[in-house]
Amino acid sequence: MTSKFIITGKVFNHDKFVRKSIIINNGKIVDIKDGTYSKSSYRIINLPEKFIICQGFVDAHVHCRDFQESHKETLKTCEEAAFAGGVVAIGDMPNTRPRINNLEVLLRRLELAKKLKIIYKVHVGVPEDLNEIEKMVKLGVKSIKIYPEDWVEYGHRHIMSLLKLARKYNLIIITHCEDLDMIMYSRYIHDFKFHNKIRCRQAEIVATLSMIKLALKYGFKLHITHTSIPDVIDCVNPVRRYIDITIDTTPHYVLLSQDECLDRVNVSGYCKVNPPLRDVKDRVKLLDYLTKGHVDFIVSDHAPHSVEEKCSEYSRCPSGFPGLETTLPLLLTLWKNQILSFRDVLKLYSINPSNFLNVNIDVSINNYAYLTIIDSEKDYVINPEEFKSKAKYSPFINFKVKGRVVATFVKGELVYVHTDYLDLFSTIM
Numbered sequence: 375m376t377s378k379f380i381i382t383g384k385v386f387n388h389d390k391f392v393r394k395s396i397i398i399n400n401g402k403i404v405d406i407k408d409g410t411y412s413k414s415s416y417r418i419i420n421l422p423e424k425f426i427i428c429q430g431f432v433d434a435h436v437h438c439r440d441f442q443e444s445h446k447e448t449l450k451t452c453e454e455a456a457f458a459g460g461v462v463a464i465g466d467m468p469n470t471r472p473r474i475n476n477l478e479v480l481l482r483r484l485e486l487a488k489k490l491k492i493i494y495k496v497h498v499g500v501p502e503d504l505n506e507i508e509k510m511v512k513l514g515v516k517s518i519k520i521y522p523e524d525w526v527e528y529g530h531r532h533i534m535s536l537l538k539l540a541r542k543y544n545l546i547i548i549t550h551c552e553d554l555d556m557i558m559y560s561r562y563i564h565d566f567k568f569h570n571k572i573r574c575r576q577a578e579i580v581a582t583l584s585m586i587k588l589a590l591k592y593g594f595k596l597h598i599t600h601t602s603i604p605d606v607i608d609c610v611n612p613v614r615r616y617i618d619i620t621i622d623t624t625p626h627y628v629l630l631s632q633d634e635c636l637d638r639v640n641v642s643g644y645c646k647v648n649p650p651l652r653d654v655k656d657r658v659k660l661l662d663y664l665t666k667g668h669v670d671f672i673v674s675d676h677a678p679h680s681v682e683e684k685c686s687e688y689s690r691c692p693s694g695f696p697g698l699e700t701t702l703p704l705l706l707t708l709w710k711n712q713i714l715s716f717r718d719v720l721k722l723y724s725i726n727p728s729n730f731l732n733v734n735i736d737v738s739i740n741n742y743a744y745l746t747i748i749d750s751e752k753d754y755v756i757n758p759e760e761f762k763s764k765a766k767y768s769p770f771i772n773f774k775v776k777g778r779v780v781a782t783f784v785k786g787e788l789v790y791v792h793t794d795y796l797d798l799f800s801t802i803m
């Protein structure tokens with residue numbers, strides 16, 4: 375593959391699309407010119423009008439699994455899924471086996487991740503030994519994920535000590551907000567159709583409010599992940615002026631209710647996710663809040679499991695499904711349907727999460743070229759069989775989307791190209 379090339383196409387610049395040529399040498403952007411441009415000794419990729427060149431996309435919440443769960447996904451297959459979804463940077467979650475919540479496992483994880491081309495960041499779990507935090511920070515850790523179960527496992531006092539240290543080390547506390555006590559005392563029959571009654575919306579509100587109270591008390595940065603109901607935003611917005619707080623949601627909470635999901639899949643387990651999919655009323659209002667700018671960014675919560683595991687009965691069926699290869703097409707569909715602007719899509723799935731993960735992927739001179747190419751006019755139907763992820767199922771199966779990820783570049787290297795578009799890139803392959 376050649377290291378010197380010029381890619382010309384539509385770029386989103388100051389709220390409009392303009393044709394630009396990005397000149398890349400040895401992985402870096404060395405110049406950007408208006409219109410078409412050529413230079414001797416440089417190969418040329420000249421993209422037709424319907425293609426858009428974007429800065430790469432960023433997914434701050436994925437589960438790459440690996441370790442003892444490599445049958446679900448490995449770092450390698452997770453990376454392949456990310457590239458096929460136009461994603462160039464990921465934030466990996468710590469609930470692996472073993473968990474990434476001590477120095478030894480963290481070092482093993484970072485060593486494994488060195489083989490990746492994607493920008494890899496990891497959120498560590500609640501450390502068993504809080505004295506290890508300082509060394510974790512020196513290794514580049516910027517965030518700690520707290521799961522509902524952690525309150526039971528580590529106890530209130532341990533987590534309070536952690537929250538005080540979070541402020542000291544400027545760590546972001548990422549929380550999955552669901553109150554386990556409320557879930558445990560639920561009287562509903564254990565069945566997929568009651569999943570969102572068992573894990574009720576009140577459990578999410580209660581957990582959100584108690585985390586906000588702690589953030590107000592201790593002053594740490596708080597990030598509430600995978601918000602499934604608009605009520606969480608109603609809790610967060612009034613305190614934004616007092617604390618450093620951000621929230622994300624996923625495409626499934628704004629596009630699918632639990633009933634709609636159960637209607638479209640042949641395996642009920644494919645709809646099981648925590649927090650659960652809610653009612654139509656909730657997803658409509660959450661989408662409305664998203665369009666009004668009340669959500670800081672979008673994550674996929676890519677959470678792969680094997681098909682066999684997802685086919686288990688309710689209590690044994692693990693929660694979550696893959697999302698790296700559906701998130702960008704779904705957001706592009708919201709853009710094409712004029713629900714989001716293109717600027718919103720870039721902000722929600724690239725600019726804001728890149729700030730959150732502290733990665734620099736701007737398309738500007740002297741930066742490495744992290745680019746995603748999109749065919750803005752390609753309509754297709756989501757087919758999980760085509761996923762690069764090991765988890766070849768999705769609640770979005772047969773969902774009609776508008777906009778295809780064509781190719782992904784990492785440090786100027788073409789790391790993914792969809793088979794229908796190989797010809798476009800033949801000059802550099």
Ligand SMILES: [Zn+2]
Pocket residue numbers: 435436437467675677
């Ligand atoms: Zn998750």
